[in-house]
Amino acid sequence: MGKLNFLLAEDYIKPKIYFRSKTSENSIHFSKDNKNNFSGLDHLSQMLLSSSGFVINAFQVDYYQLLPKLIIETLSTNQIHKKLYIVGPELSLSIIKRGLKTNYDKHFYNFQYLGIEEDQDDLFNHCISLLKEGHIVYVLPEASFHWKPSHLRENQYTVIPLCSSFLSQTANVPVLTTSLNDDSKIVVFEPNHPNDYKGCINKCIEQQCNSIYQLLKS
DSSP states (O other): HHHHHHHHHOOOOOOTGGGGOOOHHOOOOOOOHHHHHHOOOHHHHHHHHSSEEEEEEESSSOOTOHHHHHHHHHHHTTTTOOOOOEEHHHHHHHHHHHHOOOOHHHSOOOOOOETTTTTTHHHHHHHHHHTTTTTTEEOOOOOOOOOOOOHHHHHOOOOSHHHHHHHHHHOOEEEEEEOOOTTSSSEEOOOOGGGGSSEEEEEEEEHHHHHHHHHHOO
């Protein structure tokens, strides 16, 4: 009995063997191919597992839609109840739709599409609702500088204002900025949080836009 009591006591003082590590519970496993195509997947993992919605600000044309496809695959594999909404001009959205050639692709990669040719204020308000529900708004590069709700058109800024920053400040959700590095990897930068900026909404939009532009220069 003495040996049994010792073993039980040893187990009692080493409970860690019975639990998964916090890291494994709070991260998503990505394949080797994905790691070869992307940089900064830990930032994407962090946001996908968060209960918060978020904005993806794409600054490079992703011709093969590698990032949207990766997000859909990851949501499905990990049973994460978020939806991906792609915002862009109708021409770009139609190109994405044509890129999904098989019935399987069309069924599995069930992207939701939002065209900027619609009423821009209504579209903005719709995206705010989606973000507050915890979903993902993916802003195509073609939309970054052409999607301008009335607030951005009516106010003066020292930088070119990005609708992604306006969405972030209004819905109080982070922005993930993406770019393409010299190795043709899609880079996902650290989340840019709206609470990092102080002042009126116009000032915060300016500051956040400047931060995003600085990321792209680094």
